[in-house]
Amino acid sequence: MKKTLALLLAATCSLPTYAEDKEPTTYERYQAWLNQMLLELGADGQFNPEKGVDWSVMPGPFYTPEKQFGVGISAVGLYKPDLDDTVTQPSSVTLNGFGSINGAYGLSFSNTNYLAHDKYRLFIDAELMDSPDVFYGIGMDAGLNNGRVDYTRRTYAASVKGLLQVMSYTYVGLGVEFSKNEASKAEIDDPDKPWIGHTLAEFPDKQFSAGVTMSLVYDSRDFALNASQGHLLKLDYTHFSQALGSDHEFDRVALNYSDYYSPQSFDGVIAWQALLEANFGDVSWDQMALLGGASALRGYEQGHYRDRNMLLSQVEYRQPLSGRHGMVYWVGAGTLSNQLDELGQEKWLTTVGVGYRFEIKERVNLRLDMGFGNGESGFYFAINEAF
Structure with missing residues (x-):
């Protein structure tokens, strides 16, 4: 993390002007080389629609107890489907990948398209991952008290959603999503620790889920990847059906x-978010609502806390610094429940954190976040804001 920050800070300093009779120092040569390297990676802080897809690529190291040491690479490309449209925000494609010394790897793809002067929107997402993961059981009590189950999770997931504008800033849409999770090599980390809610024998090895989504969206944000003003209100209803091949039949309602x-x-932006997720029916363990991860309650390991229903809120201050640098400070809280009418009665998990931002494309940031929860912490390296 320190190395990455040092590289970014050094690269964005103004290059010195040398006197004709004075040779540049070793540091000045290194600074010039690093600045040139970032330019070649596309991290120029600009967006040029004439390039077609204007790419930036940023590598960075990471460490987690499960994945151990590894390297992640994030790339973002901005483009204009219609070069004559100077009003609609740029469309984007984001690629993330990682590999670690213990053999874990993952790839994800996210594509957002704003078409016909934003009358139509198309979202395409896909993920492939083979990595160590954790499972503590279902429910807040299980996450707080159970021993940890270590296992290897292989995930294949994809979704497509289309939206149509029906009023100013208002869209309706349909989508489909599929996911397959394979669990293997499951072992209880501490056999002497009590384990409630589930037994290891109930931990399934494969789950396939397929659903159809209906969406209602109000979106007045000025730039979805890093908004400075506006609102987003999104309501998704998804029906996972055995008729589509899903192993379990259930319904999900998600409000953002x-x-x-x-x-x-x-100077700066104050961003606030509230999320609600409710699942009804025969919900499989891998489709429960989750707290934690790089976006929802940073500082907690994703997968540690899961249940049918989830509520969380987070607020952050995005502070611009000189040049292309910035900082982010946030607080948040979230909780889970088995029954929707019991949401808020269980223990609340809290998070605080601080992050560094470096603008690699116009209004597109590389983010380095450090979050602290109740006895947990997490470090996150990614492109684009958490919300």
Whole structure:
């Protein structure tokens, strides 16, 4: 992390002007070389639609107890489907990949298209991962008290969603999603620790889920990847059906409200988000609502806490610094429940954190976040904001 920060900070300093009779120092040569390297990676802080897809690629190291040491690579490409449209925000494609010394690997793809002056929107996402994971059982009590199950999870997932504008900032849409999770090599980390809610024998080895989604969206954000003003209100209803091949039949309702405000009295953006997820029916263990990870309650390991219903809220201050640098500070809280009417009665998990931002494309940031939870912490390297 320190090395990555040092590289970014050094690269964005102004290059010195040398006197004709003075040779540049070793540090100045290194600074010039590093600046050139970042330019070749596309991290120029600009967006040129004439390039077609204007790419930036950023590598970075990471460490987690499960994956051990590894290297992640994030790439983002901005483009304009219609070069004559100077009003609609750029479309984007984001690629993330990682590999670690214990053989874990993962690839993800996310593509957002704003078409016909934003009358139509198309979202395509896919993921492939083979990596160590954790399972503590279902429910807040299980996450707080159970021993950890270590296992290897292989995931194949894909989704497609299309939206049609029906009023100003308002869209309706349909989508489909598929996922397959394979669990293997499951072992209880501490056999002497009590384990409630499930037994290891109930831990299934394969789950396939397939669903159809209906969406209603109000989106007045000025730039989805890094909004400085506007609101997002998104309601998704997904039916997972055995008729589509799903192993379990259940329904999911997800509500996302995000608000972005740029104060007049000081620089920066205040961003606030509230998420609600409710699952009804025969929900499999891998489709439960989750707390934790790089976006929802940073500081907790994704997979540690899961249940049918989830509620969380987070607020952060995005502070611009000189040049292309910035900082982010956040607080958040979330909880889970088995029954929807019991949501909020279980223990709440809290998080605080700080992050560094470096603008690799116009209004597109590389983010390095450090989150702290109740006895846990997490470090995140990614492109684009958490929400």
